[in-house]
Amino acid sequence: MKHRTTILMTEFITHDVKRFIVKKPETFSFTPGQGVELVIDQEIWREEEGRPFTPTSLPTDEVLEFSIKRYPEHKGVTDKLHTLKAGDHLLISDPFGTISYKGPGVFIAGGAGITPFLAIFRQLAGAGAIAGQTLIFSNKTPADIICEKELRHYFGSRCHLICTREKGKGYENTRIDREYLQKIFSDTKQYVYICGPDKFVEAVNSIIMELGFSTETIVYEE
Numbered sequence: 001m002k003h004r005t006t007i008l009m010t011e012f013i014t015h016d017v018k019r020f021i022v023k024k025p026e027t028f029s030f031t032p033g034q035g036v037e038l039v040i041d042q043e044i045w046r047e048e049e050g051r052p053f054t055p056t057s058l059p060t061d062e063v064l065e066f067s068i069k070r071y072p073e074h075k076g077v078t079d080k081l082h083t084l085k086a087g088d089h090l091l092i093s094d095p096f097g098t099i100s101y102k103g104p105g106v107f108i109a110g111g112a113g114i115t116p117f118l119a120i121f122r123q124l125a126g127a128g129a130i131a132g133q134t135l136i137f138s139n140k141t142p143a144d145i146i147c148e149k150e151l152r153h154y155f156g157s158r159c160h161l162i163c164t165r166e167k168g169k170g171y172e173n174t175r176i177d178r179e180y181l182q183k184i185f186s187d188t189k190q191y192v193y194i195c196g197p198d199k200f201v202e203a204v205n206s207i208i209m210e211l212g213f214s215t216e217t218i219v220y221e222e
């Protein structure tokens with residue numbers, strides 16, 4: 001691992017997602033959408049392979065932010081990360097990945113798959129370039145939605161928050177299938193960004209291809 005960093009603060013942003021603010025290593029830089037491997041710099045955990053996470057801060061910020069969902073049943077890295085405190089250390093790899101902003105379009109995310117898009121949205125919002133783009137963000141319940149207020153602020157009526165296990169005013173209770181996506185897309189000349197669990201990405205990707213989008217306009221983590 002290339003860089004060593006220190007956790008400055010942590011806080012819950014949903015019931016099972018924590019924000020980690022860490023020192024930005026001097027020689028570290030990234031493009032919004034890219035991921036890094038994180039290793040917990042403690043005995044035993046140092047021997048574990050790194051796990052991929054995505055900075056949700058801006059490249060110009062003085063610190064790095066990560067938004068990390070905990071999977072207690074895995075008894076793995078995310079479970080341990082959620083117990084760490086300010087002053088604990090992490091090891092960070094150089095950035096990697098195929099998700100980056102290419103041009104206006106529709107962003108489709110499932111759960112923690114919103115993280116690469118958060119950095120992109122924050123950069124677009126800062127540049128006044130987010131208007132007219134669309135977000136489809138699927139979660140189990142409203143309580144699972146990361147940064148809901150911020151996303152509604154950016155996308156307004158183009159913010160589609162889907163909840164698959166709960167109905168509620170302001171949330172769509174639907175599956176992301178062909179019929180649903182057909183209603184969202186006005187043409188196939190825009191970019192489609194997809195991020196989420198592997199099965200989610202595969203399923204959405206194949207519908208998007210069926211709708212006639214070319215592979216050059218579909219952006220996802222390969």
Ligand SMILES: Cc1cc2nc3c(=O)[nH]c(=O)nc-3n(C[C@H](O)[C@H](O)[C@H](O)COP(=O)(O)OP(=O)(O)OC[C@H]3O[C@@H](n4cnc5c(N)ncnc54)[C@H](O)[C@@H]3O)c2cc1C
Pocket residue numbers: 035051052053054055066067068069070071073074075076077078079097112115116221
């Ligand atoms: C490019 C990329 C960027 C990502 N960015 C983020 C991000 O910014 N934020 C975020 O929250 N997530 C992100 N993720 C997902 C994140 O990497 C995983 O959630 C994380 O690696 C899980 O690590 P873990 O050690 O807790 O569990 P795992 O490594 O998944 O599992 C640890 C152990 O638990 C076992 N296990 C696996 N599944 C189960 C199960 N269902 N029940 C019981 N045991 C199980 C495994 O066999 C393994 O031995 C990203 C993923 C990728 C690919």
